[in-house]
Amino acid sequence: MSGARLTILMTVDAVGGVWRYAMDLAAGLRGQVDVVFAGFGPEPSEAQRREAEGLGPLDWCDAPLDWLVGGESELAVVPKMIAGVARRHRVDLIHLNLPSQAAGLSVPVPVLAVSHSCVVTWFAAVRDGVLPAGWLWQRRLNRQGLAAADVVVTPTRVQADLMARSYGPMPEVRVVANASRVAAPARRMARPMVLSAGRWWDEGKNAAVLDAAAPLIDWPVVMAGAAASPKGQAVAIRAAEARGEISHAEMLELMCEASIFVSPSRYEPFGLAVLEAARGGLPLVLSDIPTFRELWDGAAVFFPPEDPMALAEAVNRLIRDPARRRRLGQAAQARAALYTPERQARAMAAIYAELCPIPETLRAAR
Numbered sequence: 001m002s003g004a005r006l007t008i009l010m011t012v013d014a015v016g017g018v019w020r021y022a023m024d025l026a027a028g029l030r031g032q033v034d035v036v037f038a039g040f041g042p043e044p045s046e047a048q049r050r051e052a053e054g055l056g057p058l059d060w061c062d063a064p065l066d067w068l069v070g071g072e073s074e075l076a077v078v079p080k081m082i083a084g085v086a087r088r089h090r091v092d093l094i095h096l097n098l099p100s101q102a103a104g105l106s107v108p109v110p111v112l113a114v115s116h117s118c119v120v121t122w123f124a125a126v127r128d129g130v131l132p133a134g135w136l137w138q139r140r141l142n143r144q145g146l147a148a149a150d151v152v153v154t155p156t157r158v159q160a161d162l163m164a165r166s167y168g169p170m171p172e173v174r175v176v177a178n179a180s181r182v183a184a185p186a187r188r189m190a191r192p193m194v195l196s197a198g199r200w201w202d203e204g205k206n207a208a209v210l211d212a213a214a215p216l217i218d219w220p221v222v223m224a225g226a227a228a229s230p231k232g233q234a235v236a237i238r239a240a241e242a243r244g245e246i247s248h249a250e251m252l253e254l255m256c257e258a259s260i261f262v263s264p265s266r267y268e269p270f271g272l273a274v275l276e277a278a279r280g281g282l283p284l285v286l287s288d289i290p291t292f293r294e295l296w297d298g299a300a301v302f303f304p305p306e307d308p309m310a311l312a313e314a315v316n317r318l319i320r321d322p323a324r325r326r327r328l329g330q331a332a333q334a335r336a337a338l339y340t341p342e343r344q345a346r347a348m349a350a351i352y353a354e355l356c357p358i359p360e361t362l363r364a365a366r
Helices: 017-029 046-051 077-091 119-126 133-148 157-166 207-216 246-259 272-279 290-296 307-318 323-337 341-355
Strands: 006-013 031-038 058-060 093-096 111-116 149-155 173-175 194-197 221-223 241-244 260-263 286-289 301-303
Touching: 006 077, 006 133, 006 341, 017 046, 017 272, 031 046, 031 077, 046 058, 046 111, 058 077, 058 290, 077 093, 077 341, 093 341, 111 133, 111 341, 119 133, 119 290, 133 157, 157 173, 157 207, 157 290, 194 246, 194 286, 207 307, 241 286, 241 341, 260 307, 272 286, 272 290, 272 323, 286 290, 286 307, 290 323, 307 323, 307 341
Parallel strands: 006 031, 006 093, 031 058, 093 111, 111 149, 149 173, 194 221, 194 260, 221 241, 260 286, 286 301
Antiparallel strands: none
């Protein structure tokens, strides 16, 4: 414990949304909590490494992520590595951004596990819960990790309920909405463009439906994001304009130019890209899934996620009604104000304090 502050170890990866979540949360906690990062999976870029090191020490571990391996044995070194980083930095608490990382973890400090997403809940939402035999170890490992955690955090109530159905009883579950720390995109003169963003190789992002709708939409449709995964999964984008994997800054630039934002996802535990578009005042057209209803009901247009015709009609109605676009963008922006980094940091700091109370001798020194 540094002075009167907790020191926490937070696991990260450089591949998906966990990186943005961890960096934004650590920035929000600055001055309240000292953060040490333990990274897993593919190496971060130099820009990512600099960003992390500006917020706290970064130890990159030579071990994979659970969703990038073919079997449980490849993850056997993970708990030992986490325990080693925790010892070196004398942390007070461990915040894991993959629940499987808690399986087999033996440490003398509290453990909090955040479930941003997982293979098992993905199959529950996208494939009606039919988990292939080759992935059964994922359910077992995640269940062990969830049971080992002192507290489990999810970004939405929908994700918490999906986890309960997928894994059975868990420790206490807290819902803390995600947030985005970057400045809201400054709206410029909007172009006649419909924007969407995602890791399109992921079947849950539903690229095929948006691509099928694109020729039916009156304006060009831009799909930003990777079409191929690190494991070789790929999707073909034929009708929409595929921008490929771009930087976060480039994505925000596109949001400044677009007039409508679409998310066709079938599985989305939260959806940071939707939040960033809403913060910039973009009207939202979203797939009608429970997560988006929980977060954006009353502030977005919804369409059945399997129906490209319905998607195109919803977008075209907005294209032809500028006043409604403006009202819907204002509603999205007002709703986005509920999901602030300050609120997220306060909620997480309160959970940390419950798990690891500051001794009265240190509290008095504040």
